[in-house]
Amino acid sequence: MAKWLFKSEPFKWSFEQMKAAGARGTQWDGVRNYQARNNMRAMRLGDLGFFYHSNEGLEVVGIVEVAALVHPDSTTDDPRWECVDVRAVRDMPRPVSLVAIKAEPALAQMSLVTSMRLSVQPVTEAEWAVVCRMGGLSPDEIAALDATRGVSAGVDS
Numbered sequence: 001m002a003k004w005l006f007k008s009e010p011f012k013w014s015f016e017q018m019k020a021a022g023a024r025g026t027q028w029d030g031v032r033n034y035q036a037r038n039n040m041r042a043m044r045l046g047d048l049g050f051f052y053h054s055n056e057g058l059e060v061v062g063i064v065e066v067a068a069l070v071h072p073d074s075t076t077d078d079p080r081w082e083c084v085d086v087r088a089v090r091d092m093p094r095p096v097s098l099v100a101i102k103a104e105p106a107l108a109q110m111s112l113v114t115s116m117r118l119s120v121q122p123v124t125e126a127e128w129a130v131v132c133r134m135g136g137l138s139p140d141e142i143a144a145l146d147a148t149r150g151v152s153a154g155v156d157s
Contacts, residue, residue, distance in 0.1 A: 001146075003123040004039065004049035005112055006064060006086065015051045015062040018088045025067040025087025028120070029075045036120035040084045041070050048089065048145060050123065050131060052112070059095040060131055063145065064088055089145065093136030106130050 006028060008014070018026070031037055043066045051062040068085035101107050107130055111121035123131075132142045 001044060001047050002042065003125065003128040004043065004047060004066075005052055005060075005121040005123050006049050007052045007054040007119045007121075009055045010053045010057060011055075015053065015088065015091070018051060018062070018064065018086070019091075021087065023087060025064075025085045027068075027071075027074065027083045027085050029073045029083045031073070031083060031119055032081060033119060036118055037080075037082055039120045039122060040082060042122075043070065043084050045069060048128075049086065051088070053095075057095070058098040060092055060101075060135060061095045062088060062091050094134075096131055096135045100134060101131065104130060104134065 028040065031040065045066055045068075047066040049064050049066070050060045051064050052060050064086040066084050067087045070082045070084050072079065073081040073083045098112070101110065102113055107113060107127055110123070110127045111118060115121060129142060132145075133139075137145075
């Protein structure tokens with residue numbers, strides 16, 4: 001399955017709010033960029049993503065899971081805009097800062113580094129593993145996340 005990165009300004013929608021939304025999750029609405037929308041169109045149930053606090057914090061703070069496939073964005077009547085639903089899976093043991101990501105040579109081509117403004121971005125498997133390790137997840141924890149895709153029932157803080 002694919003991996004993603006979802007960016008949100010914490011004063012608008014924080015990871016704490018995402019966790020409070022519970023197992024049902026919430027729609028990732030308000031995206032008004034065609035490339036980000038197309039990324040959501042490519043998502044499958046159970047795909048995992050990083051939750052990134054932009055503007056304030058500038059760090060990966062958690063992991064989310066795609067809980068519902070692409071559907072019309074309820075915040076607009078414009079049929080061009082669609083979204084997926086996501087739910088919190090777990091906190092990162094250690095938030096991973098943008099400074100640390102930019103300093104890691106293995107992440108030089110990561111969309112977060114090369115396409116800073118894009119709110120929904122793809123993440124390669126290699127990038128996923130590096131950021132997870134930087135965030136304090138062990139190889140066993142990373143493997144467990146992948147093994148339970150699509151079946152998580154809540155938040156593991």
